[in-house]
Amino acid sequence: ALYKGLDSWDEVVGRIRGLHADTLRKLSSKCEDRFMAGQKDHLRFGMDSWSDFRLVTGKPCCEAGDAVYYTASYAKDPATSYAIKICRSKVKGTQQQFFHSLAVRQSLPLHFNIQQDCGHFLADVPGRLLPWEEEEEEEEEEGLKDKESDEAKPTDSKENVKEEEASSSGLSCGSLRSRVVVITREVPFQTVADFVHDGVSRHTLNPELYERQVCLLLLQLCSGLEHMKPFQVTHCDLRLENLLLVHSPPPTGQDPLDSTCPARLIISNFSQAKQKSSLMVDPGTLKDQSRLAPEIITATQYRKCDEFQTGILIYEMLHRPNPFEEHPELKEREYTWADLPPLPVRSLYSQGLQRLARLLLTVNPTERIRMSDARACLQCLLWGPREDLFTALGCSTAGVLSGASHCEATLQNWLDLKRTLMMIKFAERSMDLGCGVGLEDWLCCQYLAFASTESLSRVVHILQQP
């Protein structure tokens, strides 16, 4: 059947086009299996497993906004690394909020860019693993003697019970404190905040690479957030320090910052997350109004909050302050794109990121770009088609939008060629020793596998808006 119609060139070309698209979809799904290997196994560690975990070092591997992470090994599966996430929250109320956030997260099916919970419980944690608490306690002692310090110490009776249980865990020396502990398979090595902080000089020295890395991280962020949409979950607290970076694939000696795709991005800290059913609950607990979309304040409307916060993150990742922190007066009025501070043009990506930031920060939520379109814009910025292709071909915005057949044919040709090149890349990877296919290959494969002339012309149109 495959060889039927071999005398018709049109049919053969159509067949080859179909094979390429099908194969890229298959490869994309195989990549998912590889990059998420093991993660799809259902793991659920309980308190009873706590004593089987050992810290690999006494130093945290990552200090995030809501927790500190330690690399750990599990006695019953020593080949796999785990991360032990020790939550910073001390107040019992916050712990409750934490369990709420876990519940929200657990309502989401697995996604490559959303933190997976392999078990969580209240555990007794030695004080030395909670270095920030000592700092805070000192601060408290210095300035806030009147605040109740009772919270920091669990009751003695409880501690004794746990101490016995934990005595063989290697996690038991020193004074014990009861904390929410989460086990995850993904061991973060830094947060995006660290990445941005460490990237100041790289941004200056090699803006092309740094801003491409930013695009790849934003793409992962958007695709994680897009995944949450059908479940009506909104994160509501997208900050650099709540986004973790994990080596993927595991480090091979090469500095991840030298490759264009620096790492896998994991969205963490769902403590402020909203699910539609709970949308009306207590918006007053949301702190830091400078990070909230205006419509939250006026209409308790979270639907496009994550889009807005992603817009702010574009500024911050490009080493610019949050425009609404810098100009708090903006939110008081119907600001326009012209009111938003410009991003300096440093690379091929700057203008596209500027455009995207504006689309994400549009004051009216109904006009604000959707997460799926933002994701598509980032794919287009990363892998094309580039604007110059269209201008060179005299393929105007209007033409693209009206679906002029000339432009559509060009887009189809572009897609065919890109798919061929992607196939070649994978084919050549088969001859590489070691794990040849990288995270960026997968992300690009995903794009090309599911793109169509319609989706491409839509994005080209969005990015060409004046």
Place this chain on the structure above:
Amino acid sequence: ALYKGLDSWDEVVGRIRGLHADTLRKLSSKCEDRFMAGQKDHLRFGMDSWSDFRLVTGKPCCEAGDAVYYTASYAKDPATSYAIKICRSKVKGTQQQFFHSLAVRQSLPLHFNIQQDCGHFLADVPGRLLPWEEEEEEEEEEGLKDKESDEAKPTDSKENVKEEEASSSGLSCGSLRSRVVVITREVPFQTVADFVHDGVSRHTLNPELYERQVCLLLLQLCSGLEHMKPFQVTHCDLRLENLLLVHSPPPTGQDPLDSTCPARLIISNFSQAKQKSSLMVDPGTLKDQSRLAPEIITATQYRKCDEFQTGILIYEMLHRPNPFEEHPELKEREYTWADLPPLPVRSLYSQGLQRLARLLLTVNPTERIRMSDARACLQCLLWGPREDLFTALGCSTAGVLSGASHCEATLQNWLDLKRTLMMIKFAERSMDLGCGVGLEDWLCCQYLAFASTESLSRVVHILQQP
């Protein structure tokens, strides 16, 4: 530059076609690097390395026509396996002939299907490693007491010298005999004679698989012999027991006989090989006239001798006797194809192999098919285009030959589609764990990388001859 002309479909299709062909050529050469890994390093072991070799077991790994092979390890490179080839020849004259054959072989550049010599020398070998000699000696003692038995025992003085040298080699126990020893990197696990012998019931139970394996072995044989043509080397002693099988890639637990490509074929035993410069030398020493092409006897013309012997091998590999052994009278006259015994049709490949055998056994050497065409016929039998494609399309032999544009277009379409499928195969292999690309993938890739509509129509024409 890659994106220039994206508005022209024809140009894009041409570009994709070019990319596929280029990539397959690149992949084919990468495969060569992988499958011949290490072999391109120039290794030359001398007598001084002899003591660094250790046999892995005391049992031969393969008993070939001219030698017995033992798996060995080399103290300075314990990770690599080597084969120690101990030549059967005892007579000093034969040893000289052996060194002549080594010289012929060394004039050939490396090829995947030609035995590589990593060093050869006269070494003292314990008698227990020469089991056939004991048998022969017994036979001699029984029947041929009058024949001089002096040859079998090297002089004492010589033996003593070598004994000291070899005393630490693990190869020194028992009585020592001086033999030509060759070190090779390819460790054979059987000869094609063993393969054919063991294959009788497989040929009956699964003729499709067995005969496909035969095609793959013959293809490798032809491509090794084709490689010798520009150097005017003729093997002149192509027999099942001179063709070795080597695991490639190294065994992974799967029985090589279950995969379509059973193993890598290695042409060995160049003791009868002729190089043009020495063509006139002593044809009387060639034994076993039933294996010689008629023109050798009449015109001392070796040019197409290997083609003829390959034809005989087709019969033997399909479990039929050598037609000229069965009917010695054939060579006495100008036999035609009709005089050659028919091969039973057992599979998709039988008829093609029958046709090829006839073409190879053509009485007149100038009409006999060339090795390069025989190789191309085997590729066509293995991977197409199949005859039914052409008959289905009403693409007659005459049409193919006259290069009718309709047929040429069909062949181009077939090639485009096959190349796409091959690319996909490689791309998917990139996601396999372990060594994904197999020997058959490489052989097919070679075919598709270098095929053209001209070469395809030529072969289709040859195979369609009445």
